[in-house]
Amino acid sequence: MNMNRKPKDSKTSADFNPARRSFLGAMATAAGVTLAPGVILYGISKPSTSSAKPLDAAVSNEVRWGMLIDLGRCDSGCDECVSACAKENGLRGFDRPETDAQWIRKVAVKDPQTGASKSLPVMCQHCENPPCVDVCPTGASFKRADGIVLVNKHTCIGCRYCMMACPYKARSFIHETLEDQKAHAPRGKGTVESCTLCVHRVDADRLPACVEACSDKGGGAMLFGDLNDPGSEISKRVATYATQQIRADLGLNPGVRYRNL
């Protein structure tokens, strides 16, 4: 029964006609443009990008955002990702290195036996099983459907259990009264925060600021993409090369992976 009820636009359908399809595609694009209001324009005019999400659609668990960082291309003296993050999200230091907000940092590691050293950017690893979410007493620390781990600052009470629970030291607490934050990155005193994978950019089909800066000014070590899509560049690379998660032994399945560690 089901075999006879294939969708009409299925490629195996006998009446498949490439010319008709391209005509319909052009019509859809034209409609998107002439109807003008943002949602339609955005949704229909970019059919080629699988990750493009209409503004009014909720995120889905069909995608899982992840990052692959090739340490072979990450120079120890380069911190373009760190400064791009600070600029994008309006992070300002108060000359208190112990408590200043830090969403991404460069960590130097060294093998004491061989002396081999690496410098790796470490941010929120966007775990599949995030311990910060487990311990949060108010549910403010949460994982979005698309795998991005965030703090809902509307419900965060600033208890900092999540900071204790995170094995990556990824979270910061805001100690100072802030003003003139970035419109897309609200942050305020008394709440915990961490890397959002530039969620405002991802929702607009753009790359996180660190990834963009790394490819523009750095070594091009960072690759961002959908781990659930077998056709995405990141999926192909993690399938081809040996990659590692930091503290994989904890079983958290981070979305951030490293190569050449």
Place this chain on the structure above:
Amino acid sequence: MIVHRTATRMIAVALVFITGLATAALAAEAESSGVPMPVIPMGMGDSCVEDTDFMRRNHMDMLKHQRDETTLRGVRTRQYSLVECINCHVVSGPGSEAVSASDPQHFCRACHDYAAINIDCFQCHASRPETGASTAGHAAGFAAPAADGVSGDQ
């Protein structure tokens, strides 16, 4: 009896009419002198996303609804977004720079000070458009520049 009932009804109607007149007169008096009223700055667009009466009563519910939709589910429509409220209801202070919520002239404060309601939105959210960017800065964050007219049109 019938005459009496009609007379009663007429008196009632007259009373209602007089009371109405008196109320209107009182309101006019309050606005012209005596009772202070909040001075509410105008927004930049032609009209708000909903009627003024509706906004007065429901803006908090709309903001709260949108806040959860955006934070938890990633819905990024701009019509009821706080950022768009801030971009449109911008008040210029001396030196033509937009005032922040620390200034009593700020759009939100104009009413909330009057009603003695403390809001904590601006402990985290920016209370004025980014300097030198205004709406353009926001468009950069949300990608679709063509959507700029949406909030004003609908």
